[in-house]
Amino acid sequence: MNDTYLDAVSTDVGKKVAKKLGLPQPVRLRRTDTASPDAPLVTGPVLVLQDAWSRASADAVAERLLGWDLDVRRDPHLAEHQRWGAVIVVLTELEAPGQLGGPALDLGEMLRRLAPSGRVITLSRAATGGDAPAQAAARQAVDGFLRSVAKELRAGATGNGLVLAEGLPVEATSVIGALRFLLSARSAFVSGQLLRVSTPGGQAPADWTRPLAGQVAVVTGAARGIGAETARVLARDGAQVIGVDVPGAGDSLSTVMNGVRGSALQLDITAEDAGARILEHARSRYGTLDVVVHNAGILRDKLLVNMTADRWNDLLAVNLLAPLRMNETFAAPGALGPAPRILALASTSGIAGNRGQTNYAAAKAGIIGMVQALAPRLAELGGTANAVAPGFIETDMTARIPPVARQIARRANSLNQGGHPVDVAEALAFLASPQAGGINGQTLRVCGQNLVGQ
Ligand code: NAD
Numbered sequence: 001m002n003d004t005y006l007d008a009v010s011t012d013v014g015k016k017v018a019k020k021l022g023l024p025q026p027v028r029l030r031r032t033d034t035a036s037p038d039a040p041l042v043t044g045p046v047l048v049l050q051d052a053w054s055r056a057s058a059d060a061v062a063e064r065l066l067g068w069d070l071d072v073r074r075d076p077h078l079a080e081h082q083r084w085g086a087v088i089v090v091l092t093e094l095e096a097p098g099q100l101g102g103p104a105l106d107l108g109e110m111l112r113r114l115a116p117s118g119r120v121i122t123l124s125r126a127a128t129g130g131d132a133p134a135q136a137a138a139r140q141a142v143d144g145f146l147r148s149v150a151k152e153l154r155a156g157a158t159g160n161g162l163v164l165a166e167g168l169p170v171e172a173t174s175v176i177g178a179l180r181f182l183l184s185a186r187s188a189f190v191s192g193q194l195l196r197v198s199t200p201g202g203q204a205p206a207d208w209t210r211p212l213a214g215q216v217a218v219v220t221g222a223a224r225g226i227g228a229e230t231a232r233v234l235a236r237d238g239a240q241v242i243g244v245d246v247p248g249a250g251d252s253l254s255t256v257m258n259g260v261r262g263s264a265l266q267l268d269i270t271a272e273d274a275g276a277r278i279l280e281h282a283r284s285r286y287g288t289l290d291v292v293v294h295n296a297g298i299l300r301d302k303l304l305v306n307m308t309a310d311r312w313n314d315l316l317a318v319n320l321l322a323p324l325r326m327n328e329t330f331a332a333p334g335a336l337g338p339a340p341r342i343l344a345l346a347s348t349s350g351i352a353g354n355r356g357q358t359n360y361a362a363a364k365a366g367i368i369g370m371v372q373a374l375a376p377r378l379a380e381l382g383g384t385a386n387a388v389a390p391g392f393i394e395t396d397m398t399a400r401i402p403p404v405a406r407q408i409a410r411r412a413n414s415l416n417q418g419g420h421p422v423d424v425a426e427a428l429a430f431l432a433s434p435q436a437g438g439i440n441g442q443t444l445r446v447c448g449q450n451l452v453g454q
Contacts, residue, residue, distance in 0.1 A: 003394065003410065006417055026416035027156045029188040030117035033422050041184050042085030044115045045071040045078065051103045053093035057170045061090055061123065064176050068208075076110060083115035086183050091124045092170060094138040104145060111149075114157050121182050122146045122161040123170060126196060143194055150192035150449050151414050158182075158191035158415075165198045168438075173202040177435025180208070186430065189423035191414055192449030195442060199379070202437025203339075211433040213238030216286045216337070218278050220269050221296030223249035225395035226345070228256045229421035230293055233429045235260035240286050244269065244278060245296070269296050269322040275329030290337035291432045292330050294323040294344035294367075299397060301356045312359045319363035324370060331377050331385075340383030341432045342374060345424075346443050348391045352452035364389070368443045375441030384440040386431045391447025394418040413448035 006026050008014040018025045030043070046065055050058035058074075065072045070085075078084065087110050089103050107120065114120070127139035142161065150159030160182050162175055169175075174197045181187050182195075205211035217234045221227035222243030231241045241262035245253040250266050257264040265281050267274055282289035297319045300311035323344055330336055349357050350364025367387050374385035392398060392409045398418070401409060410418035427446045430436055 003417060005407070024411050024416035025154075026411075027116060029156045029415065029417075030185045031188045031420065031422060032185045032426065033420075039185070041068060041070065041180070042119065043117065044083045044085035045073050046086045046088065046183070047073045047076060047084055047110060048088045048090065049076075049103050049106050050090040051094055051099045053095060053099060054090045057092045057123070058090040060169070060171050061088060061179070064171060064179075068180070076106065078113055082113075084110055084113055084118055085115055086119035086121065087114065088179070089120070089122045090170065091122055091142055092164060094124065094135070094142070096134045097138045097141050100138060100141055100145065107149070111153070114153070117156040117158075117185070117188070118153075119157065119183050120146075120149055120153065120159040121179065122159075123175070123179075124161060124163055126163045126165055128166065146194065147192050147449075153191075153414070156188075156415065158187065160187070160190060160192070161194040163194050163196045165196070168197060168200060172197065172200045172438055173204050173435055174200070174438030177202060177204070177430075177433065178439065180435070181426075181430045186426035188426075189415065189419035189446050189448050190427060190444070193445055195439065195444055197438050198440060199438045201379075201384075201440075203434040205434050207238075210238035211435060212291070212429070215239045215290040215432070216242070216282055216288050217291035217293065217432065218242040218244060218282060218289060219293040219295055220244045222256055223253040224256075225397060226390070226393060226421045226424045227293075227295040228252075230295060230425040230428050231256055231260050231262060233422065233425035234291070234293075234432065235262060237429050237433070239291065239432075242278070242282055242285070269326065270317050272325070274322065275326035278326070279329055279335060288337045289330075289335075290339065291341040292326075292336070292343065293428055293432070294326070294342070296322070297345060299357075299400075300359055303356055304358045307358065315359040316363050319360065320366040320370075323367065327370070327374060331374055331381075333381060336381070336383065338382055339434060339437065340378060340381055342371070342378060342383070342385040343428050343431055344371060344387045346387040346389040348389055348445060348447050348450050348452050351389060351443075351445070354452070371443065372441045379440055384431070384437060386439060386441065387443040388424055388427045388431065389443050389445045389447065390419060390424045391445065391450035391452075392418045393421060393424060393446075395421055412452070413450040415448035417448065419446060419448060
């Protein structure tokens with residue numbers, strides 16, 4: 001899908017006109033499909049700030065970043081020609097709201113020097129009912145602060161937070177793994193999000209550029225859109241991929257799967273035995289199955305007042321009941337490999353609701369409930385279950401939205417543009433990776449900080 005407005009404001013004249021008229025000024029985001037493969041993780045030095053109590057944790061974070069050959073600074077002085085690639089603010093030991101002002105204002109001073117597509121990342125702790133009120137207030141204050149910072153950033157920069165469970169060290173594999181994802185171009189369209197890391201689980205991959213080497217993954221709805229891109233990104237990260245789609249999409253499915261040297265399985269996921277057939281296909285071809293991505297989905301939009309039983313039931317059957325039924329097979333002990341991953345596509349509509357989408361929003365909210373309930377079962381098996389909730393993504397699905405409504409929908413986020421299928425695929429690939437083993441039961445939004453429900 002072409003975003004002609006983004007094309008227009010990417011020219012010098014267009015940029016000036018948009019500025020003068022006060023129109024949205026989206027910029028092209030730095031993405032892995034556009035940055036060269038050997039492009040650095042970030043585009044400039046990385047500054048690590050902290051509150052007075054979190055210095056030791058900040059030192060530990062800085063040391064890890066040095067291991068990736070980044071130009072890591074603890075001092076805010078920057079040469080005239082330089083821009084910060086990222087500013088990380090470590091707030092894990094905050095005890096009272098008064099301690100937030102110092103690092104917040106320090107960050108403020110750095111923002112004018114943040115590079116295009118730069119990154120702001122906070123590390124904080126989850127507020128719990130057991131905290132002293134002042135500590136809970138300080139911890140929760142970070143959420144509001146980060147979400148607001150993300151809304152103030154410009155030029156494709158993003159702001160996100162990692163929220164660590166009590167006692168979890170900042171050096172935990174999944175904290176470092178998530179930090180790397182958020183720093184990188186892989187998280188181009190993730191902004192305003194607070195991702196929880198709940199356990200020390202997870203393993204650093206032998207090769208950070210091929211974290212899924214040796215894994216076997218299945219993606220449903222892989223013939224086009226987000227599913228096709230997910231198959232490509234999982235394969236790029238080293239996985240052997242099986243693509244599933246309905247027989248009617250067989251030709252495009254073959255093309256996608258040939259392109260990633262994977263295998264195609266023509267199957268309607270609403271079939272009673274869909275889970276068993278996928279597992280059998282994976283085992284007979286590759287000996288195992290490690291990663292499941294429930295991506296296939298349909299729309300049957302109508303206002304509830306005009307909703308028919310067919311439209312309601314068809315949508316629920318594909319978007320929610322099929323993943324639930326297939327998981328009875330996949331989440332059974334011994335079905336998947338030793339560090340299983342079950343991933344599913346939710347949607348911002350399932351979080352905030354959307355006019356004309358009662359059926360779709362019910363199904364997508366159901367997906368969020370599904371992964372929350374699966375999480376402890378998967379943890380027992382050494383794995384995780386998570387969801388990704390895309391906002392407006394440029395695909396065939398959103399191309400069918402009438403033009404004016406489409407323009408409004410794609411601008412209604414902090415990055416003023418629609419996401420690309422690769423943005424969702426990158427988030428799924430991260431959650432599938434061994435370094436994300438401590439993130440479980442979460443729903444990560446890939447929505448450019450969509451204004452709905454944020
Ligand atoms: P798409 O319509 O472009 O592709 C969906 C694919 O699923 C198609 O290839 C289709 O043939 C396949 N499929 C449909 N029913 C199937 C069935 N019964 N069995 C097997 N395959 C089936 O959709 P997309 O935009 O790429 O979306 C992918 C997922 O992301 C969906 O779950 C969607 O709800 C979700 N999502 C998309 C957006 C967006 O903006 N595009 C936003 C939020 C969530």
